Amino acid sequence: MDIPRYWRLRNQRYRLEGSRCKECGSICFPPRFLCPHCKSAEMEPYELKGRGKIYSYTIIHQAPDIFDKNVPYTVALIDLEEGARITAQLTDIDPDDVSIGMPVEMVIRKIYEDGENGPIQYGYKFRPILFTDAGS
Amino acid sequence: MRKVAIIGLGQTPVREHWDYSIRQLAVQALTEAMKDAGRSNLDALFVGNMLSGALAEQEHLGALIADYAGYAGIEAVKIEAACASGGAAVRQAVLAVASGQVDTAAAVGVEKLTEFSGKFTSKGLATAADADYEASIGLSFAALNALMMQRYMYEYKVPKDDFAVFPINAHHNARFNPNAMFQYDITLRQYRKAKPIADPINLLDSSPISDGAAALIIVPLDKVKGQDNAVEVVACEMATDTLDLANRKNAVWLKAAEKSSKKAYSVAGVGPGDIDLFEMHDAFSIVSVLSLEACGFSEAGQTLKKANEGYFKIDGQLPVSTMGGLKGRGHPVGATGVYQILEAAMQIRQEAPGNIQVPDVRYAMAQNIGGSGATIVTTILSK
Numbered sequence A: 001m002d003i004p005r006y007w008r009l010r011n012q013r014y015r016l017e018g019s020r021c022k023e024c025g026s027i028c029f030p031p032r033f034l035c036p037h038c039k040s041a042e043m044e045p046y047e048l049k050g051r052g053k054i055y056s057y058t059i060i061h062q063a064p065d066i067f068d069k070n071v072p073y074t075v076a077l078i079d080l081e082e083g084a085r086i087t088a089q090l091t092d093i094d095p096d097d098v099s100i101g102m103p104v105e106m107v108i109r110k111i112y113e114d115g116e117n118g119p120i121q122y123g124y125k126f127r128p129i130l131f132t133d134a135g136s
Numbered sequence B: 001m002r003k004v005a006i007i008g009l010g011q012t013p014v015r016e017h018w019d020y021s022i023r024q025l026a027v028q029a030l031t032e033a034m035k036d037a038g039r040s041n042l043d044a045l046f047v048g049n050m051l052s053g054a055l056a057e058q059e060h061l062g063a064l065i066a067d068y069a070g071y072a073g074i075e076a077v078k079i080e081a082a083c084a085s086g087g088a089a090v091r092q093a094v095l096a097v098a099s100g101q102v103d104t105a106a107a108v109g110v111e112k113l114t115e116f117s118g119k120f121t122s123k124g125l126a127t128a129a130d131a132d133y134e135a136s137i138g139l140s141f142a143a144l145n146a147l148m149m150q151r152y153m154y155e156y157k158v159p160k161d162d163f164a165v166f167p168i169n170a171h172h173n174a175r176f177n178p179n180a181m182f183q184y185d186i187t188l189r190q191y192r193k194a195k196p197i198a199d200p201i202n203l204l205d206s207s208p209i210s211d212g213a214a215a216l217i218i219v220p221l222d223k224v225k226g227q228d229n230a231v232e233v234v235a236c237e238m239a240t241d242t243l244d245l246a247n248r249k250n251a252v253w254l255k256a257a258e259k260s261s262k263k264a265y266s267v268a269g270v271g272p273g274d275i276d277l278f279e280m281h282d283a284f285s286i287v288s289v290l291s292l293e294a295c296g297f298s299e300a301g302q303t304l305k306k307a308n309e310g311y312f313k314i315d316g317q318l319p320v321s322t323m324g325g326l327k328g329r330g331h332p333v334g335a336t337g338v339y340q341i342l343e344a345a346m347q348i349r350q351e352a353p354g355n356i357q358v359p360d361v362r363y364a365m366a367q368n369i370g371g372s373g374a375t376i377v378t379t380i381l382s383k
């Protein structure tokens, strides 16, 4: 059970906290300590809005052990509005309805349960943005 | 730097070796390679391996294998770079001899994936990816490759059936390699019906979980030039890229493959047109495509068309996976890079089985890929 990791990553998993370079303005997720573009060490936390479009996706039928009981589930690479790209599970959608270019937004969902007595891990997943709130 | 050559080759068959341990497999391959080289002294040993700690509860392979192979006391170390561990170990052996510090070096790749049940193996393999942001949110290793394949199909508007040519070719060549895991043909019909792993990747797009060991003996070229068993290593170059797929702007271009192959071409003084055969890292069908494009063997988006015209068959312009590749020979992760170079050397020595011997090989290339393209080693051999 990776409790230290879970705790350490809470700002990323709950709030999509990445980093912004104070020198060149580039935005990264996951956050970095050195800017990959200009090598500056002047980085500040930067919270991403959690909206973007699907760059690619896959429906997983054979999963690593702890995710076994969730198959089939969908994971995607998502291009966020701020320019960073993130890897995440999709939720609230039939895998057959997923397509590249589809607009999606972040929600907090259960990622996995570690047995009957273990802690439940929560974190970001993405769901389709419905037409009704596309303008909001 | 001195020029170097490979003078000894040793391999175990690639199988699920339930009866053999890591040390047995490694010692068998190394002993065979030393015998092939006609040497009894070894100065340094570089062991390529990824998962011995996670799956066989054994690290510290350098000292262990040196001891059990009869070379207790020599310099020996394990080199890890996920699925590129084997190629990385060869690179270290080449550098050690080229630098003049070492006269006879061995690179041994060994992997034992079947020590525990399959679920531990897939968890172990997923450690090649980013643990915090890929594996721990539910991505398998196949899933990362599936993300590349889906995007490729979208960008170049190619149907999934077009990819079948690579596993079909790999299996066909593996039929003639006694050390290959799968010595049988597969058909397009079987490919279409294969069990889905991570859509669009199915079982027949994927190389198998396997065990095996391969070894190369590396010495200065000037001492063995002209000898029948000597194959010159004209280049062995490594490059890296972001570990996670999400941080690459273009997920269907292997930048590290482009970088390492360009370095290798430049060191060897050749171009892609000079290469007579290519042992590529066909862990998944999509990786074959991306590797061929990044190395300059075909233009982006054109590979599947070329492949379906027979370009990459044994009698085509650029034979690939000549001994079965990762798909047909098998993919004992940390050993794979050494198998690839060993097979390229066998082709140059004209020692490949008749049906898969490529005639008149001057330059043979091998490319070993770690993770979803984060570490890539490109090696060029010549007569």
Ligand SMILES: [Zn+2]
Pocket: A021, A022, A023, A024, A025, A026, A035, A036, A037, A038, A039, A040
């Ligand atoms: Zn910057």
